[in-house]
Amino acid sequence: MKTSFEAIVKNYPNAKNDSLIPILQKIQDDEGYISENSVIKVGEYLKIPTSKIYGVATFYNQFRFEPTGKYHIQVCRGTACHVLGSASVLQELEKHLKIKAGQTSRDGLFSIEVVACIGACGLAPVICVNGEFFAKVTKESIKEIIDNYRNKESK
Helix, strand or coil: CCCCCCHHHCCCCCEEEEEEHHHHHHHHHHHHHCHHHHHHHHHHHHHHHHHHHHHHHHCCCCCCCCCCCEEEEEECCHHHHHHHHHHHHHHHHHHCCCCCCCCCCCCEEEEEEECCCHHHHHHCCCCCCCCEEECCHHHHHHHHHHHHHHHHHHH
């Protein structure tokens, strides 16, 4: 359930610039991303120009400005995953879904996010879909993984 903006910022009375990141984190936790409207409201609340808010938020790759898909795919690009082929896994995902990392498919089903490390190095290369991990992923296994999620939608 979405929390109102007012309910979020009431936890930050007399907020200053140092409250920006925690407020943005709470908004993203609640909405799934940071909308343009939210950036405007935060700017008004903290008396900060929206350009400064975007400057801070785009510096950290934890923040996103687009809603994620129903099935949010995180592709690990940590050292072990990189060495064992995560670049080709990412490339295959992008090709199969016809989107790039950071984008959401037109039907709203899939989004791709590149992450620095998932923490499952012994299972590399790894992807995670809504918290479900897939180990030793190959270009060939991508189609099967995606098709399984698509099949869930047709039932």
